[in-house]
Amino acid sequence: MTTNSAGVLADTASYAAAVEEATQAAAAYYATGESTLDDDAYDRLARGIAAYEAEHPQEVLAASPTGKVAGGAAIGDVPHTVPMLSLDNVFSAEQFVTWTASVERRIGRPVAAWSVEPKLDGLAVAARYQRGRLDRLITRGDGTAGEDVSHAIGTVLGLPERLNEPATLEVRGEILMTDEQFDAANAARTAHGAAPFANPRNGAAGTLRAKDRPYRVEMTFFAYGALPLPDSGASAEALTTLPHSEVLRHVAGLGVHTAADTAVAPRTAGTVEEVQTGVEDIAGQRATLPFGIDGIVIKADLAADQRDAGTGTRAPRWAIAYKLPAVEKVTRLLGVEWNVGRTGIIAPRAVLEPVEIDGSTVGYATLHNPADITRRDLRLGDQVMVYKAGDIIPRIEAPVAHLRTGEERPIEFPQSCPQCGSEIDTSEQRWRCVRGRDCRLVASVSYAAGRDQLDIEGLGATRVVQLADAGLVADLADLFTLEREQLLGLERMGETSTDNLLAAVETARSRPLSRVFCALGVRGTGRSMSRRIARHFATMDRIVAADTEALQRVDGIGKEKAAAVVAELAELAPLIAKLVAAGVNMTEPGATPPPDPGTEADEERAGAEGVSEGAGGTGLPLDAMTVVVTGAMTGVLEKLSRNEMNELIERAGGKASSSVSKRTSLLVAGEKAGSKRTKAEGLGVRIATPDEFAELIGSFLG
Incomplete structure (x- = not known):
């Protein structure tokens, strides 16, 4: 009997089954990280057990995980000098307020x-x-004793073998894998014939205990506390009287890694309201962090408050874990769809047994490319770990190999293009139809005509199909050579609709370079990157002539992306030439072209850019400012799309961003601004109404 989705246990039998399932899951989780339940399912199961026990105290089983560290899993026999406890959880602001009141x-x-x-x-x-000197490394275990994993000393970043001072103390913290380390670990494992880790925690747990692997896997340590050991001396004994925040600073000073250098550095708060702001700030950055978090820990900072609050058998009464919605779940891989993008890229998409993650139902996940499927050893029917953070498209981490039944089947790769049946170019990791954009002509032209690109009103996918079927359009440039008589000869194209379409095409001919470049659909670029490239080079000629080194001078373009863009532009050269011949604008208004590299002018410009990035200097109204737009615009800005607002920001010297952070200079808050305004207020970010922003940028609205 399984109860992992139950919140309410109906009878003694279901309670006993739940206890057994939770005990087995905890033992697997704390031993290898390979639990049959994800965190969210385990939390719901544990809450159901606790609720049943509260109503039926006479039926509590000795094996129950309630009130036990690590769910009662006994792992290791090295005694802790001070119990290494777990934390109790809250799951909402209301529960947190109730908990703080109980502490006080x-x-x-x-x-x-x-x-x-x-x-x-x-x-x-x-x-x-x-x-x-780092003498011993011990896992939490059951809180009273843990497992000796001292063989891992010297392999964990942030946990030095020698401190900056000859101190005797115990540092406690978490060993984890960052996203980059996790990907590298799975690449190393699969290269040596081993199954990939299901998730970073599983990877850290397995790696920490491994002794004789033929390859090395990197991990990272973050300290969250410290305490004296016997014979520590006065300096370490003082740790028991310092505020928690001072203890962390002391540990960092000794050379041990803490979260202080991350975007979610520990902070202190004087009121419950300030704590809530801190919780929202950390939770809001979760999707962008290079490592996983599953909540926020709130602790009484002063040693006196901790002492007076006391400690239970399982957890301290002065600290709590404010759990966040799960961003990873285990579900079944039902199938794989092969979709062809507008540039001919053949992209696999996983079809999943629907599962709720982070407040939304997920039925699909990205699979990147065929090589990724092979590397992860994915099979149809696999139980897979699916990860989702923020608004990021869900992706599959890895199969949960220990749950395989033997009935799983290999994933079949396409032998020809799923769209047109042509051959597939498999020379790169991302497979592509040999016809490229011609394979998805309608999608390619429809994208180019979209509002955020050339904004050709009246040219939807249906009309593009009609033009293609009539042989009038074979690529984007052909739109600009359409003649009135040709259009009038098509079905459902009267004089009015024909004239309107031709007028829209004529308007599109004068769009700024950033829009034209975006319309090309260069792989690895989008609206924001297209604007940056256009602002940097000012003309299409200079973009096309740029080599990888020149492209890397554009903010956000690294070596690999630069090489891909150069290759793509070479492929697009005939199309660009046709657009030029058709009289399409190839310049960016207000942009200054860069001088030739290596010249004195180039050096002066680089120096000026350095000054501009640090402290302004362009003379533009939004010079060196990071601007976020939220809510519905009003007044003179009412009809502008979000992309048009971002274009306006960058023309005025600013940098457009989609999220509020400490680096945000200005939030333009329209009607129904919502959470972004609340966060900006908490961070002290300057806020402007649409009318105030319009006045600020002045002539750039013209």
């Missing part, structure tokens, strides 16, 4: 200060230093 009732006064820090999704360990 317990200590008989308001908590002086709170510490707010990310709850890292790793494996808890205790690192014991003797006279500054």
Whole structure:
């Protein structure tokens, strides 16, 4: 009997089954990270068990995970000098407020200060230093004793073998894999014939315990506390009286890695409201972090408040984990669809058994490319770990190999283009139809005519199909050579619709270079990148003539992307030439072309750009400002699309961004601004109404 989706346990039998399932899941989770339940399912199961026990205290089983560290999983036999406890959880702002009130009732006064820090999704360990040398590394285990994993000393980033001072103390924290380390670990494992890790935590747990692997896998340590050891001396003993925030600073000073250098650095708060702002800030950055977090930890900062609040058998009463919605779940891979993009790229998409992740139902996930499928050893019917953060498209981390039944089947790769039946170019990781854009002519031209590209009103996919079927359009440039008589000869094209379409095409002929470049659909670029490229080079001639080194001078373009863009532009050269011949604009208004590289003028410009990036200097109204737009625009800005607003920002010297952070200079808040305005207010970001913004940029609206 499985109960992993149940929140309510109906009877004694279902309760006993739930306890058994939770116990087995905890043992697997804390031993290897290979639990049959994801975090969200385990949390719901544990809450159901606790609720049943609260109503039926006479039926509580000895094996119940309630009130036990690590769910009662007994792993390891090295005693901890001080119990290494777990944390209790809250799942909403209301539950958090109730918990803070209980802490203050317990200590008989308001908590002086709170510490707010990310709850890292790793494996808890205790690192014991003797006279500054890392002597022993121990897992949490059951809280009273853990497993000795000292063989891993010297392999974990952020956990030095020697401190900056000859201190004797124990540092506690989490060992985890960053996203980059996780990808590298799975590449190494599959290259050596091993199954990929299902998720970063599973990878960290397995790697920490491995002793004789023929390859090395990198991990990272983040400290979250420290305490003295026997014979520590006065300096380490002082740790017991320092505020938690000071303990973290002391540990960082010794050379141990903390979260202080990340975008979600621990911070202190004086009120519950300030804590909530900190929680929202950390949660809001979750999707952009290079490592996983599954919540935010809030602790009473002062040692006196911690002491007076006390400690239970499972968790301290002065700290809580504010859990965030799950961003990864286990579900079944039902099939793979092969879709052809507008540039001819053949992209696989996973069809999943629908599962709820982070508040939305997920039925599909990206699979990147065929090589990725092979590397991850994915099979139809696999139980797979699906990951989703923020608004990012869900992706499959890896199959959960230990759940395989033997009935899984290999994924079949296409032998010809699924769209047109032509041959497939498999020379690169991303497969492509040999016909390229010609394979998806309608999609390619429809994209180019879209509002954020050339904005040709009246030219939807149906009309493009009609033009293509009539032999009038074989590529984007042919739109600009259409004649009135040709269009009048088509079905459902009267004089009015013909004249309107020709007028829209004529208007599109004078769009700025950034729009034209975006309409080309160059792989690896989009609206924002197209604007940056156009602003940097000013003319299409200079873009086409740029080599990889020149393209890397554009913000956000690295070596690999630069090489891909150069190759794509070479392929697009005939189309660009046709557009030029058709009289399409190839310049960016207000942009200054770069001088030839290596010249004195180039050096002066580079220096000026350096000054501009750091402290302004262009004389433009939004010089060096990062601007976010949210809500519905009003007044003179009412009819502008979000892309047009971003274009306006960049013409005025600013940088358009989609998310509010400490680096945001200005938020343009229209009607129904919502959470972005709230976050900006919490961070002290300047906020302007649409009318105020229009006045600020002045003539750039013309």
